[in-house]
Amino acid sequence: xxxxxxxxxxxxxxxxxxxxxxxxxxxxxxxxxxxxxxxxxxxxxxxxxxxxxxxxxxxxxxxxxxxxxxxxxxxxxxxxxxxxxxxxxxxxxxxxxxxxxxxxxxxxxxxxxxxxxxxxxxxxxxxxxxxxxxxxxxxxxxxxxxxxxxxxxxxxxxxxxxxxxxxxxxxxxxxxxxxxxxxxxxxxxxxxxxxxxxxxxxxxxxxxxxxxxxxxxxxxxxxxxxxxxxxxxxxxxxxxxxxxxxxxxxxx
Amino acid sequence: xxxxxxxxxxxxxxxxxxxxxxxxxxxxxxxxxxxxxxxxxxxxxxxxxxxxxxxxxxxxxxxxxxxxxxxxxxxxxxxxxxxxxxxxxxxxxxxxxxxxxxxxxxxxxxxxxxxxxxxxxxxxxxxxxxxxxxxxxxxxxxxxxxxxxxxxxxxxxxxxxxxxxxxxxxxxxxxxxxxxxxxxxxxxxxxxxxxxxxxxxxxxxxxxxx
Numbered sequence: 001x002x003x004x005x006x007x008x009x010x011x012x013x014x015x016x017x018x019x020x021x022x023x024x025x026x027x028x029x030x031x032x033x034x035x036x037x038x039x040x041x042x043x044x045x046x047x048x049x050x051x052x053x054x055x056x057x058x059x060x061x062x063x064x065x066x067x068x069x070x071x072x073x074x075x076x077x078x079x080x081x082x083x084x085x086x087x088x089x090x091x092x093x094x095x096x097x098x099x100x101x102x103x104x105x106x107x108x109x110x111x112x113x114x115x116x117x118x119x120x121x122x123x124x125x126x127x128x129x130x131x132x133x134x135x136x137x138x139x140x141x142x143x144x145x146x147x148x149x150x151x152x153x154x155x156x157x158x159x160x161x162x163x164x165x166x167x168x169x170x171x172x173x174x175x176x177x178x179x180x181x182x183x184x185x186x187x188x189x190x191x192x193x194x195x196x197x198x199x200x201x202x203x204x205x206x207x208x209x210x211x212x213x214x215x216x217x218x219x220x221x222x223x224x225x226x227x228x229x230x231x232x233x234x235x236x237x238x239x240x241x242x243x244x245x246x247x248x249x250x251x252x
Numbered sequence: 253x254x255x256x257x258x259x260x261x262x263x264x265x266x267x268x269x270x271x272x273x274x275x276x277x278x279x280x281x282x283x284x285x286x287x288x289x290x291x292x293x294x295x296x297x298x299x300x301x302x303x304x305x306x307x308x309x310x311x312x313x314x315x316x317x318x319x320x321x322x323x324x325x326x327x328x329x330x331x332x333x334x335x336x337x338x339x340x341x342x343x344x345x346x347x348x349x350x351x352x353x354x355x356x357x358x359x360x361x362x363x364x365x366x367x368x369x370x371x372x373x374x375x376x377x378x379x380x381x382x383x384x385x386x387x388x389x390x391x392x393x394x395x396x397x398x399x400x401x402x403x404x405x406x407x408x409x410x411x412x413x414x415x416x417x418x419x420x421x422x423x424x425x426x427x428x429x430x431x432x433x434x435x436x437x438x439x440x441x442x443x444x445x446x447x448x449x450x451x452x453x454x455x456x457x458x459x460x461x462x
Contacts, residue, residue: 002370002373002374002375002376002377002404002424003375003376003377003401005374005375005376040449043449045375045376045403067264070264070265070268071268072268072272074265074268074269074272074446074447074448074449074452074453075403075447075448075449076403076405076444076447093262094263094264095264096262096264096265096268097262098262098265098405098447119298120297120298121297121298121299122372122407123297123372123374123405123406123407124297167372167374168374196368196370196371197370197371197372198370198372198374198375220370220374220375221375250376250401251378251397251399251401
């Protein structure tokens with residue numbers, strides 16, 4: 001595999017970086033640019049920005065935040081939340097995003113995945129999946145920060161999305177998100193065994209042991225949010241732990 | 253320096269990377285400005301065919317070729333690099349600019365162990381000297397830190413006909429992939445220097461003093 005990627009995830013509401021539990025119960029953390037700069041300087045391999053209130057407005061409101069980020073942060077930026085059309089994708093790419101993460105609009109109209117992949121390449125089309133456990137080895141895909149059911153089985157959905165042209169999966173466990181109790185490893189294993197495209201595991205990292213577990217379960221990249229925002233963990237420490245576990249990581 | 257706007261690619265990030273390294277950037281679609289450039293960058297994201305189509309539709313193909321023929325510094329990034337070769341094999345065979353002999357082929361679908369691996373090749377990988385051990389002490393790759401990691405995202409890669417055009421490789425699951433190609437002052441990177449943190453910015457700076 002390629003080097004393990006360590007990704008800082010920034011959930012945004014209005015002008016602020018926020019953090020919630022199970023994608024709800026939001027708390028304002030501060031100016032996203034300050035956090036993003038710090039993560040870039042600590043050697044984050046990528047950044048993910050999610051507009052978590054986009055569905056309220058029916059559009060993504062991150063263009064200004066992304067433009068500021070791309071101005072002096074030189075690692076890949078993925079942007080999600082409220083991306084509904086190829087035009088929305090174009091707008092975000094023009095202000096410096098490299099990839100877009102799409103959930104709701106892809107569920108509503110899977111053909112959008114193909115349109116984005118054809119126009120901008122599949123590397124740009126990240127399928128965002130919010131997975132909620134419904135049985136021992138079954139998960140349902142949700143939208144709107146884990147509030148709306150879709151009726152889609154996560155495994156079926158990622159398989160289909162890959163065939164439609166998705167280039168990567170951002171897999172968020174609604175059950176584990178913000179708990180710092182570790183990832184849903186069965187979920188990560190099931191998804192990474194289903195698709196050949198890279199999978200970013202998101203939701204639940206509290207300790208470096210969690211990171212080691214999820215990579216062993218098959219994750220190609222790990223998104224870290226509140227452990228970084230609350231400075232419970234630093235990226236250098238996470239990188240060192242990954243390295244000593246024998247994973248390839250960037251020397252930053 | 254001049255960046256070619258041919259309708260594809262994340263021009264904002266490329267522009268910002270060069271500006272951060274002290275360059276005054278002109279973003280242009282004009283074939284005259286392309287030909288008169290002091291240094292020329294051809295960025296790019298997406299498919300080979302779309303890239304060639306983008307150049308053709310804007311009447312830029314000959315201008316880019318004529319610029320390269322002057323021997324002034326040229327940098328192609330990702331698809332902008334792939335277009336330097338004779339032929340691209342992505343979605344059928346398509347002719348390229350033919351500046352560097354060779355083809356753009358699919359990244360091997362398996363690792364050296366024969367097992368399938370993730371495609372596209374996405375992520376940070378280390379630049380290593382090709383088997384012909386080119387001189388990194390001068391040119392685009394001078395003064396990089398040891399084991400420079402840069403950001404790749406691609407499913408196709410250049411395969412030059414002759415090893416003399418290989419400047420740097422990366423190793424993906426045991427497979428050697430050409431990461432930087434070059435001939436004189438004409439360079440191409442398969443990875444994205446504008447997304448490769450400090451190592452990428454070092455390469456951008458090096459380009460500005462070629």
